[in-house]
Amino acid sequence: MKKLVVILFLLISLVACSTSSDFISGSEAKKLVEDQKAIILDVRTASEYNDNHIENAINVPLADLQANDFSLVKDKEATYIVYCRSGNRSTSAIKILENEGYSNLYNLGGIDNYNK
Numbered sequence: 001m002k003k004l005v006v007i008l009f010l011l012i013s014l015v016a017c018s019t020s021s022d023f024i025s026g027s028e029a030k031k032l033v034e035d036q037k038a039i040i041l042d043v044r045t046a047s048e049y050n051d052n053h054i055e056n057a058i059n060v061p062l063a064d065l066q067a068n069d070f071s072l073v074k075d076k077e078a079t080y081i082v083y084c085r086s087g088n089r090s091t092s093a094i095k096i097l098e099n100e101g102y103s104n105l106y107n108l109g110g111i112d113n114y115n116k
Helices: 002-017 026-036 046-051 062-066 088-099 111-115
Strands: 039-042 079-084 104-110
Touching (some): 104 111
Parallel strands (some): 079 104
């Protein structure tokens, strides 16, 4: 029983330390753009991007990242702020980018969070 408790504690600790599920606020995102020249990455479809997007955001649909197309996000040392419609695709995109060696990743969640 003690081993099970220790294992559960370790699993919870690992999840709590994960950056891919932590969301930042719009004001934090704007500060990162100002201070660190962060790149805003929109992982929605091209159609969604064309309808509305954050100014200066780069559109790299999640499907492209899933297909290992990193041609628009070549700099693994750059700071990226990732967003989508609700936060699901941005979380998936960050996991993919982390697995590829990107380390300065921030999850804005949904596009509406930028102006909150």
